[in-house]
Amino acid sequence: GAGVSQTPSNKVTEKGKYVELRCDPISGHTALYWYRQSLGQGPEFLIYFQGTGAADDSGLPNDRFFAVRPEGSVSTLKIQRTERGDSAVYLCASRLAGLTDTQYFGPGTRLTVL
Amino acid sequence: GQNIDQPTEMTATEGAIVQINCTYQTSGFNGLFWYQQHAGEAPTFLSYNVLDGLEEKGRFSSFLSRSKGYSYLLLKELQMKDSASYLCAPRGYNKLIFGAGTRLAVHP
Numbered sequence: 537g538a539g540v541s542q543t544p545s546n547k548v549t550e551k552g553k554y555v556e557l558r559c560d561p562i563s564g565h566t567a568l569y570w571y572r573q574s575l576g577q578g579p580e581f582l583i584y585f586q587g588t589g590a591a592d593d594s595g596l597p598n599d600r601f602f603a604v605r606p607e608g609s610v611s612t613l614k615i616q617r618t619e620r621g622d623s624a625v626y627l628c629a630s631r632l633a634g635l636t637d638t639q640y641f642g643p644g645t646r647l648t649v650l
Numbered sequence: 651g652q653n654i655d656q657p658t659e660m661t662a663t664e665g666a667i668v669q670i671n672c673t674y675q676t677s678g679f680n681g682l683f684w685y686q687q688h689a690g691e692a693p694t695f696l697s698y699n700v701l702d703g704l705e706e707k708g709r710f711s712s713f714l715s716r717s718k719g720y721s722y723l724l725l726k727e728l729q730m731k732d733s734a735s736y737l738c739a740p741r742g743y744n745k746l747i748f749g750a751g752t753r754l755a756v757h758p
Contacts, residue, residue, distance in 0.1 A: 540692075569745065578654075578737050578748030579693065592744040627692060638683070639746060641692040 538562070540642030542628050548648045549618055557613040557645045561630030568611050569639060570603055571627040579627055585611060618649045652676050654749030656738050661755045662728050670723045670752045672738030683746060684712050684723045685737040693737055697723070728756050 541560040549555050561568050567586055571579035581595040585605045593603075600618075605611040615622055625646050629639040653675045662668040674682070681700035685693035699705050699714035699721065711724040723736055735751040 571748075576750065578739070578751050579746075581745040581747070584744050595745070638695045638698065640695065641685075643692050 540628055540630050540640055542626075542642040542645050544645060545643065546646045546648075548650065550650050551618060551620060553618050553649075555615050555618055555647065557615075557626050557647070559611045559613070559628030559630075559642060561609065561611070561628070562632075562640060564632065565630035565640075566608070566633050567631040567637075567639075568605060569629040569631070570611070570613050571629065573625045573627055573644070582613070615647075618647075620649050623647055623649045652742070652747050654738055654740065654747060656736075656749045656752045658750070659753045659755070661757060664728055664730060664756055664758050666728050667724065667726050668728060668754065670725075670736050670738075670754070672721045672723075672749060674719050674721070674738065674740045674747075674749075676740045676742050676747055678743040679716065680741045680743070682712075682714055682721050683739040683741065684710075684721075685739060685748075687735045687737060687751065689734075696736075725754075730756050730758070732756050 543558045569584050570582040573579045583603050584592040588608045600616045603613045625644040627644045628642045631637045631639045655673045683698050684696040686696050687693040697712035704713045709726045714721045733756045735753050737748050737751045739746040739748045
């Protein structure tokens with residue numbers, strides 16, 4: 537079956553603009569994660585959804601970042617008033633159900649804020 | 651606090667064996683994952699350990715000692731395509747905690 541997909545693959549925006557990044561998880565996966573990865577670093581946790589609700593949003597850096605998953609499938613990460621420091625690869629991962637299940641990652645969205 | 655420690659870079663020769671070590675401190679522990687990440691690509695799952703001991707999967711093996719907060723990934727019969735970053739990721743309560751990764755370069 538299809539893996540995790542993310543759109544767009546690349547996004548270039550100007551400082552101060554609003555962006556939305558989309559994630560389509562593997563069908564049937566109830567858990568969805570967003571991570572951010574800067575060059576030379578490992579992925580950094582942002583937020584975790586179990587179904588439609590955000591079970592853990594402790595990794596969101598500030599209130600400019602927000603994510604939704606209204607129907608328990610597709611998720612959108614929203615960044616307001618983007619800053620140059622937001623430039624990174626934003627990765628989405630999904631997991632079937634059990635805590636021991638593997639997280640499968642999408643290809644990521646490379647965000648560049650000019 | 652949470653801390654993951656891996657060597658930044660390693661080099662090895664094609665056909666050889668390499669061991670990548672990882673020490674960790676996390677709040678809560680529910681197993682440890684190893685992922686492979688080629689440059690510009692998403693991390694891909696390699697192995698998972700939840701109990702102490704060695705898990706073997708083809709050319710890759712992973713070891714865990716929970717009491718020591720220590721894991722290693724062993725890659726055998728290295729191939730050029732194994733040149734990548736290897737990410738150690740213990741799982742806390744809800745999420746994976748990633749280290750910066752170890753960049754492995756395999757030379758002919």
